[in-house]
Amino acid sequence: MIFGIPDNAAGGLSSLAVPRATWPEKPLDLLLIRTVVDSFYQSVRSDDLLGPIFNDHIADWPGHLTTMYRFWSTIVNFTGQYSGNPLATHARLPHLAELHFVRWLELWSATVEKFVPEGDRSRFLHPALRVAQRMIAVCLPSAG
Numbered sequence: 001m002i003f004g005i006p007d008n009a010a011g012g013l014s015s016l017a018v019p020r021a022t023w024p025e026k027p028l029d030l031l032l033i034r035t036v037v038d039s040f041y042q043s044v045r046s047d048d049l050l051g052p053i054f055n056d057h058i059a060d061w062p063g064h065l066t067t068m069y070r071f072w073s074t075i076v077n078f079t080g081q082y083s084g085n086p087l088a089t090h091a092r093l094p095h096l097a098e099l100h101f102v103r104w105l106e107l108w109s110a111t112v113e114k115f116v117p118e119g120d121r122s123r124f125l126h127p128a129l130r131v132a133q134r135m136i137a138v139c140l141p142s143a144g
Contacts, residue, residue, distance in 0.1 A: 027077040028120060030069075036124065037068045040111040049103045057093065076123045086131075087138045096139050101132040
């Protein structure tokens with residue numbers, strides 16, 4: 001179960017409605033964003049399902065983490081620090097399936113729950129679900 005939806009729910013992740021982000025009342029601390037990103041990618045790198053994919057395709061982990069700090073700062077604080085095309089990057093990866101995105105969300109959710117105050121979690125969780133849905137639609141056209 002992820003985001004309160006049973007694993008066998010009809011339509012999978014693509015069918016979930018996600019609230020749109022609203023302008024934050026106050027920005028989240030950049031140290032919190034870095035902590036979430038660092039901890040999440042530590043989990044990803046050692047994960048049996050995701051680790052091999054990420055470790056095979058990311059040669060420069062410090063550079064990737066810096067990019068992810070900018071990405072999530074843009075997502076949760078609307079900073080505009082990130083510019084890139086993650087859809088194009090991920091669309092080139094072979095052998096992706098919805099289960100990879102589900103696992104990514106499971107690890108992300110667990111990390112957010114561990115470090116982010118409850119009232120701010122949706123700022124990380126809702127966009128993550130939208131990202132996964134968009135990735136599924138682009139990378140797995142038959143699933144989206």
